[in-house]
Amino acid sequence: MNSRPLPPGALRIQGLGKAYKRYARKWDRAGEWLGLGVRHRLHWVLRDIDLQVDPGEAVGIIGVNGAGKSTLLKLIAGITQPTTGTIERGGRLSALLELGIGFHGELTGRENLWSAGALAGLDGATLSACLSEIAAFADIGDYLDQPVRTYSSGMQVRLAFALATAVRPDLLIVDEALAVGDLFFQQRCFERIRAFRAAGTTLLFVSHAMSTVYALCDRAILIEGGRIIQDGEPRRVIDVYNASIANRLGSGDLRIVTAGPGAGSYDRGDVRIEQVQVLHQGQPVQTLVSDSLLTVRIEVRFLRDLQDPHVGFQVRDRRGEAIYMTHTHGLGLRIGPVRAGERIEVCFSFIARLIPGDYSFTVGVADGGLPGGHLERSLTRFQEAAQFSLTRNLQAAHWDGICNLEPSCQIQRL
Numbered sequence: 001m002n003s004r005p006l007p008p009g010a011l012r013i014q015g016l017g018k019a020y021k022r023y024a025r026k027w028d029r030a031g032e033w034l035g036l037g038v039r040h041r042l043h044w045v046l047r048d049i050d051l052q053v054d055p056g057e058a059v060g061i062i063g064v065n066g067a068g069k070s071t072l073l074k075l076i077a078g079i080t081q082p083t084t085g086t087i088e089r090g091g092r093l094s095a096l097l098e099l100g101i102g103f104h105g106e107l108t109g110r111e112n113l114w115s116a117g118a119l120a121g122l123d124g125a126t127l128s129a130c131l132s133e134i135a136a137f138a139d140i141g142d143y144l145d146q147p148v149r150t151y152s153s154g155m156q157v158r159l160a161f162a163l164a165t166a167v168r169p170d171l172l173i174v175d176e177a178l179a180v181g182d183l184f185f186q187q188r189c190f191e192r193i194r195a196f197r198a199a200g201t202t203l204l205f206v207s208h209a210m211s212t213v214y215a216l217c218d219r220a221i222l223i224e225g226g227r228i229i230q231d232g233e234p235r236r237v238i239d240v241y242n243a244s245i246a247n248r249l250g251s252g253d254l255r256i257v258t259a260g261p262g263a264g265s266y267d268r269g270d271v272r273i274e275q276v277q278v279l280h281q282g283q284p285v286q287t288l289v290s291d292s293l294l295t296v297r298i299e300v301r302f303l304r305d306l307q308d309p310h311v312g313f314q315v316r317d318r319r320g321e322a323i324y325m326t327h328t329h330g331l332g333l334r335i336g337p338v339r340a341g342e343r344i345e346v347c348f349s350f351i352a353r354l355i356p357g358d359y360s361f362t363v364g365v366a367d368g369g370l371p372g373g374h375l376e377r378s379l380t381r382f383q384e385a386a387q388f389s390l391t392r393n394l395q396a397a398h399w400d401g402i403c404n405l406e407p408s409c410q411i412q413r414l
């Protein structure tokens with residue numbers, strides 16, 4: 001056991017496990033207590049968690065409902081106690097967990113700040129110094145002096161976030177909560193979180209919104225069945241997560257790549273993507289100028305007969321977030337029935353009106369086009385199938401953003 005205190009914002013978890021007691025019948029808990037020979041079973045909701053987080057890291061925690069994400073955050077925050085293992089933290093922690101934790105419905109918002117202040121790691125003197133700032137950030141007007149039970153869930157989150165972030169913590173833990181607030185409030189929260197990060201705060205963040213994980217985190221962990229099964233760059237961890245969801249939605253027979261640059265790719269052995277190329281004027285390229293005509297050429301071999309196959313692609317930005325996607329069905333095209341052994345080539349061409357930077361293609365094949373441009377069954381997905389970089393088009397007018405809309409403009413003196 002290492003006894004040296006951790007630096008502010010660091011977190012070290014070793015062999016962490018959490019189990020709840022389970023009883024077969026309703027009265028068994030009382031029976032066990034009375035010594036009637038009834039015994040509980042342990043239901044493990046988290047197991048063998050080892051995790052080291054360095055100061056200033058922003059870690060997104062993702063996984064399906066019931067995977068154990070909230071339990072992990074509650075253990076780190078010290079709200080519940082581990083069954084096995086140890087948790088060490090450096091510096092001051094502030095936690096924004098499930099709605100309602102720490103607030104009493106009968107007390108007013110203002111009264112609650114005093115009782116919930118402890119969860120935000122604030123003492124009385126600090127709290128009184130920050131009260132007006134908390135009220136201003138929460139921006140809930142007269143409701144501050146009304147009982148919390150009369151609040152909407154958005155108002156509760158506003159107050160809880162304002163309190164949790166009144167003073168910059170070394171370690172900030174946020175559980176989904178922000179999703180409840182309106183867009184304007186979310187933006188203000190993100191701004192504050194970004195400012196904290198820039199100043200060195202460590203962030204642990206549970207979210208079901210992958211765009212938030214892309215926006216805020218430089219690392220992600222995927223929890224499944226109470227264990228950490230992925231830990232790394234958000235794009236790879238999110239791709240593996242999406243693949244495992246596709247597997248659950250389908251017949252559960254996907255082979256998923258779980259490591260390396262193509263992590264999150266999958267197939268079920270009925271088609272093979274043999275080659276993916278980025279072409280400009282018929283030649284393979286890696287770098288081209290923004291606003292050039294670009295072709296992504298996808299070569300597919302079918303390993304069994306299919307009635308209505310479709311091929312698609314995604315353009316992803318440097319962080320891995322998809323900025324565009326479509327497929328043959330979406331474009332109103334049909335490949336038609338194919339036989340096992342047949343090979344096809346599909347070329348999508350477009351003008352790359354995108355901001356200079358690094359991009360990648362994800363490509364996929366599905367079977368069955370449904371109304372509304374949807375596809376019935378995904379057969380394979382190939383992540384990071386090809387890369388390209390765009391450099392600045394010196395001829396183009398100045399613009400900024402993601403995509404060049406090439407606006408026209410008329411000016412009139414009135």
Ligand SMILES: Nc1ncnc2c1ncn2[C@@H]1O[C@H](COP(=O)(O)OP(=O)(O)OP(=O)(O)O)[C@@H](O)[C@H]1O
Pocket residue numbers: 020045063064065066067068069070071072
């Ligand atoms: N107090 C408790 N007693 C018994 N079981 C519990 C308790 N709290 C949580 N669990 C169980 O632990 C498991 C993990 O729950 P947890 O809330 O951590 O999941 P989660 O990943 O945060 O899910 P969600 O995305 O739905 O919030 C679930 O099976 C849940 O039923």
